[in-house]
Amino acid sequence: MKVDYSSITRENMLYDINILLNTYDFQTSNIYDRSCFDILARRDDILIILKIYKNIDSLTQTQAEELSKVAGTFLASPIIIGLKSKHNYLEEDVVYERYELPVISPQTLCNIIANEIHPEILSKRGGYYVKVNGELLKQMREKYNLSLKELADLSHVSRETIYKYEQGNSQTYPETLLMLEEILNTNLAVDINLFESDYYKSLDRKIKEPRELIKLGYDVKSSNKTPFDAISERKLENKKLNKLKEKLDNTLLEVEKLKSEVNKQRVRNNILITNMERKRNEKKLNQIAEQTRDIAEITQNEALFVLEDSKDKKTIKKVPSIYTWELKDMDNFEDLIKLIKERKKEVEDS
Structure with missing residues (x-):
């Protein structure tokens, strides 16, 4: 029976994909349709970041670059989901490409998640x-x-x-x-595993605020198309990171183990999903806090607000608030992580 794709809307696709992910034990974020991504989803060590279109030609290069950098920052696997391009509907179990990002149909995603059938065919220029x-x-x-x-x-x-x-x-x-x-008389095709992240680009638009976090050894990188203001990533010793990268390049048999080790070194206590006050009213701060808490939970990172005004707010919608005067009194990042955890515990105990 021929499927009538004309009646399917992007909203239908978002709803169905979210249900699919939840059915197969993925923890999903809220839907962020005005962001460079729509859904973050995690199951065990798999973290995927999805953008859904009805027509994949709607994806712009700027959106793709931002999505790739956000994925690299979180060590997530970015996937574009779409029904069609300008001329044709996407075929099942085929991986397409747009701006170096993988693109698949909703049915292909279902085959991967529900049946663990990974596609083998890659569509590129030339066939x-x-x-x-x-x-x-x-x-x-x-x-x-x-x-x-x-x-x-x-x-x-x-x-x-x-x-x-x-x-x-x-x-x-x-x-x-x-x-x-x-x-x-044997199968020689290699599956395309879209859940294996090879994205190591990260957000690179560094900003000079909050100065107090930078003093503690964090690079603060802004993002224009995400529900949060910035990612603050603690700088690691170059020797340690370079050694891990060298092992990753040279030891093919230990690739998965090294990826996990790199992941722990880069992410654990290194990334902070960061928001600033920026003269926003309380309603807007609450909205940002809910989005940030949701994303922090899925990506398994810490989140915080950096506030300047003296508003006796230790948390905003359960996201810890740290004041600039508190940051100035800190000598190292361990003090910051400790305070964040204390603020979170106060919320849990209240």
């Missing part, structure tokens, strides 16, 4: 491509006692092409891969 499992290809070729040239002749490609496939996870046309799979 469809699949990644070849080079190690398995070589193993099966040798099992069948085929030389590089013999396998190349059977699959109608060059010897150099087969050699290139075996040296790494190269891309080829689906038709070529199917022919190789028929010859070697």
Whole structure:
């Protein structure tokens, strides 16, 4: 039966995707449709950041760059969900690209989450491509006692092409891969796991406020298209971070373990979702606080307000408020983290 996509609205898509995520044990944020992302979702160590469009051509380069940087800051996996492009509807189990971000249909997302079926086909300029499992290809070729040239002749490609496939996870046309799979009687395609985050860009528009946080060793990076003002990230010793990156690059067998270690070093007690007073009224501060608390809970980071006026507010909607005079009296970031936790505990105990 043909599906009538014309009756589906973006609001329908947002609602259905949120239900899907919750059904399969993802903790989801509120929906932020005026942000560079719509939904943050976490399940165990998986953190994804979604932007939903009916027409994916609505995504601008500026929005994509901001989404990529926010994802990199939180070590999340950014995914664009859409029904169609200007000319065609998106195909099921195919990954498209827009501004270097992965784009999939709602049904593909459902297949991944509900059935753990990851797509294998990547749509790029020039057509469809699949990644070849080079190690398995070589193993099966040798099992069948085929030389590089013999396998190349059977699959109608060059010897150099087969050699290139075996040296790494190269891309080829689906038709070529199917022919190789028929010859070697095995599945050689590599799944595209969109939940594995390779986004290490971070917000880079540094601002010079609040000065008190900067004095404690934080880089304060602003974001124009998010429900919060900035991300404050504590600077790590370069030697330690560089050593981790070097291991990550050189030790393929320990990639997942090192990613987890880098994650802990970068995120734990290093990132603060930061908001400033900026002469906002109480209603606006409460609204920002609710959004910030929601995002902090999903991303498992701390959040705070930095206030200048003397308003005896230790928290705003359960988000700790730290005054600039308090920050001036601190000598290091441990004092700040301790005060944030004390403020949160006072709310929990009250």
